[in-house]
Amino acid sequence: MEGSGETVYELLEIVFAKNSRLQTYVLDDQGGVRKHMRILVDGLAIKDLEKLSDPVRKDSEVWIMQALSGG
């Protein structure tokens, strides 16, 4: 999916507006990143897991990944 924004939060707001249920799968009730989810911007994990304030560029690639765990 494509979107725009200055920060990860702004970008995901646009993505989640198109699919509201997706938000509950990636973020928790308070808007923080779920503990076994990872968000990477241009290959680097974001630092702000609560407010998602990490910057994104116009051509940035953002990955949302599951951190595999459990048995």
Added chain:
Amino acid sequence: MAGKILVSTRKGLFEIGRTRAGWAIMDAHFLGDTISLALHDPRDGTDYAAFHHGHFGVKLHRRLKGKKWVEVTTPKYPEKPEGLVDLDGWGKPVKWTTQMIWALEPAGPDKPNTIWCGTMPGGLFRSSDRGDTWELMESLWRHSDRNKWLGGGADIPGIHSICVDPRNSNTVRLAVSCGGVWVTHDNGLTWAQSAHGMKFTQGPASEKESPDGQDPHMMVQSPSDPKKFWVQHHAGIFKSINNGEKWTRVNAKPSSFGFGVVVHPKDADTAWFVPGIKDELRIPVDGELVVIRTRDGGKTFKSLKKGLPQKHAYDIVFRHGLAVDETGDCLVMGSSTGNLWVSENQGDSWQQVSNTLPQIYAVRWA
């Protein structure tokens, strides 16, 4: 006899039914996903399944009678006020996020479509539209004594038992691990502690008898004599014969430690438990799995073992892993090692349905 059993496991939800050859697995849903609990609402035939997904968090699915499963809304906590210091009984910050659905109950015959939902970290929710929308019981969540609640076996506190009073559905009692027993008489507007008399056997005197720190593992209310309650507590078995106003200890052999309890729907003095050795040794006594049954209100207990493994059995039955049907004759029991048994004679003998299921969290007659 109810015809179906919902079995919630670490890797899916299974439906068990009775065939001519005996009880058998009839269907499997959500394979690979962790289901913490399921509810069959006998008022309208709706089924609910609570997901405890490792990556995506808690989710709730619903199946209207004769329809397919669909995802509905998960109970959600409100935004935590900026700067609020909200610590649990351990002194750890409370995260305002639904971390597990640990109780689902119909709200009573006069409140169709309404269900209660107990969660970790301790919020109680109510839906009046079968899970489309949810309302947090703010009065309980913002009660100052909630900050005394703490995690027991889990890291955070949670509501696992919801008893809607058959005499008046505005009266609801909850059991919290660890937070005692809470009662409302006005459909959730106001709440009061009701675990007086429960006590731990060890610890500082100030802590042992504090109602807010009690760890009732499971609480059930007698449908036939609703002033009577049974609790399997972390530190033994307790009963109340006066609406939970006062609790007294009951001693059982081979042990009073365990998680689940069920009461006979037509006889308040008949109840079943599944003992383990003790809290720091959670395996059956001598590797022999037994169910214990009292028929005299806890004065005596009988060990029921016919059909259950009596050698090297290390099954633990979790708090929602034991259930009785509406006749009181049929019991179902699922264990931590994926064994599932049914009894059709009040526990006198047991038939093994499967020994290859995933770890079983909850069983429910449907």
